[in-house]
Amino acid sequence: MSFYNFRLFFYSLLLAGWFISCQEKEQSFVLEYPDYFPKPVYGFDNNPLTREGFILGRELFFDPILSADNSISCETCHAQAHSFADHNLTFSTGINNQTGLRNSPAIINAAWQPSFMWDGGVNHIEVMPFAPITNPIEMAEDFNNLIRELNEHPRYPQMFREAFGNPEINSQKILYALAQYMSVLVSKDSKYDKVRTGNADFTEDEGAGYTLFKNYCAQCHVEPLFSDFSYRNNGLADVNGDTGRGRITLDPEDNFTFKVPTLRNISLTYPYMHDGRFRNLRQVLDHYSEGITAHHNTDPSILKSGKNGMNFSETEKQELESFLRTLTDYTFISNPHFSN
Ligand code: HEC
Ligand code: HEC
Incomplete structure (x- = not known):
């Protein structure tokens, strides 16, 4: 290899390295918000925000697979057009047409919220989805059943691998992915x-x-x-x-x-x-x-x-x-x- 060729080879290695690191950067996501917002409460400490984690959380949020009879998704009661509150219903309709006694709140700027629900009954965004998924009048799903269904699904094992490095599906990863998706729902352009x-x-x-x-x-x-x-x-x-x-x-x-x-x-x-x-x-x-x-x-x-x-x-x-x-x-x- 002539000196010139070697140099070219060396520079293309550098270029390749630079390209790979740029791609890696694209995989990790930062939460964007205006400088007049305070610092978010949720710091993603054990659950680093990534593009793939967010995409998996989004897929789960819109998927009725999260309910016992696969009829109700999070989006059923939290619609984007309504700022992720319900479709102007007083009380949301859960599984088997059941209704509760509280109005479905908007899900926005959730990463700034120290607690959730009208009464603050849930104190962390990473456990938040557990409540609706298992609530008998909302989604009434059993986590073991959900994990089995996700494992048998044509896309989810690959999506879990992309988000968390291996295809094992467990309740923690489901909750982490949903926490990532909800945290990214930042409203700042009014x-x-x-x-x-x-x-x-x-x-x-x-x-x-x-x-x-x-x-x-x-x-x-x-x-x-x-x-x-x-x-x-x-x-x-x-x-x-x-x-x-x-x-x-x-x-x-x-x-x-x-x-x-x-x-x-x-x-x-x-x-x-x-x-x-x-x-x-x-x-x-x-x-x-x-x-x-x-x-x-x-x-x-x-x-x-x-x-x-x-x-x-x-x-x-x-x-x-x-x-x-x-x-x-x-x-x-x-x-x-x-x-x-
Ligand atoms: C003392 C604190 C306090 C003050 C002052 C206050 N609010 Fe509220 N506001 C609340 C609380 C608490 C709720 C929720 C109450 C509930 O649902 O039981 C609420 C609910 C609301 C809601 C309904 C939100 C929703 O998502 O359903 C609106 C709209 C609202 N307030 C507007 C106002 C406006 C406008 C003013 C001033 C004129 C005001 N509030 C003053 C505490 C306050
Ligand atoms: C059947 C309707 C229904 C479904 C399905 C549902 N929710 Fe909710 N959600 C509600 C209602 C109603 C509340 C308020 C409950 C309360 O305060 O007691 C709520 C509260 C919340 C809150 C708290 C918001 C705040 O400001 O405190 C979050 C976050 C949330 N839901 C996320 C989800 C996620 C994630 C899913 C899917 C795993 C989901 N919900 C499925 C109806 C629903």
């Missing part, structure tokens, strides 16, 4: 975000609504995720004895408190509240304005301007609603990477 990054301006109504929002709502629906993830009572009358957080902690001070939900994509996720009692945003604003039923755990900030609530004028309600609509992220609900 008009509100464009205003924050200097790429849009609020209209006069939206701006007035934002000021009201900061005065009356933002202490619980904390920006930029629009929740502080605490449990509060926002003055809803008890209709079915659901004591919320109190059921988990058994502390009477937690009775009838529920997790403060995010308001991102709120225009897409009606009906509202843990039991879906309000059909539209106007009913929600009427509630905060003059529909409060005080309970001894009702948060004092809810009673701000009087014992029935915040007493908004008609104009103020319209302004607040205009602002809430700036939280809709159309890029998120049409992102092809999130869908099957």
Whole structure:
């Protein structure tokens, strides 16, 4: 080999090495979010985020194989077009047409959530899917049965190999893959975000609504995720004895408190509240304005301007609603990477 040829050979080796490392980089994924978001709670410590792990999680999320009779997928109750809440149903329909007593929440920015469910009954994203998969009125599946079905499937063993390095399928890997998929569902492209990054301006109504929002709502629906993830009572009358957080902690001070939900994509996720009692945003604003039923755990900030609530004028309600609509992220609900 002449010196020149050797050099060429050497450079092509270098080039090949560079190419392989670029490809490897493409396999691992970073969670992208704006600099005004806090650091996510979920750090992928034992479950490194990879493209293949995310793709496997997405496949599982949309697959009814996760339910006992292969009729219900996660997507049945968590649809992308509705910010991964249900299709505007008060109560979701699970296996054998059964329904529960709580409204299906949106799944967005889950990597920032310290706990899950309206009552915070699940405290880690990696165990979260266990609840719906085994719940007798949601998917009613047995993990051994699910693992057997996945092993017999024409594609899954290969997908598990690609995601985790070997084809063994177990419950931990199923939960890890779903945690990866859910974590990547980051909503950050609403008009509100464009205003924050200097790429849009609020209209006069939206701006007035934002000021009201900061005065009356933002202490619980904390920006930029629009929740502080605490449990509060926002003055809803008890209709079915659901004591919320109190059921988990058994502390009477937690009775009838529920997790403060995010308001991102709120225009897409009606009906509202843990039991879906309000059909539209106007009913929600009427509630905060003059529909409060005080309970001894009702948060004092809810009673701000009087014992029935915040007493908004008609104009103020319209302004607040205009602002809430700036939280809709159309890029998120049409992102092809999130869908099957
Ligand atoms: C039959 C309808 C149904 C199915 C199927 C279903 N869910 Fe849910 N999901 C709900 C309801 C209802 C809640 C709220 C329950 C509660 O708070 O008690 C919920 C809550 C959640 C939450 C918590 C969100 C939050 O902000 O606290 C996550 C995450 C979630 N589901 C993910 C999944 C995944 C993953 C699957 C599939 C493995 C799935 N769900 C299947 C109805 C469903
Ligand atoms: C004291 C804390 C607190 C304040 C202040 C507050 N909220 Fe809430 N908000 C909550 C809690 C808690 C819930 C869930 C209650 C439940 O379902 O039982 C909620 C639910 C909602 C929902 C329904 C979300 C969904 O996904 O169903 C909307 C919309 C909403 N709030 C808007 C507002 C607006 C607008 C204001 C100001 C006018 C406001 N909130 C003030 C705590 C608060």
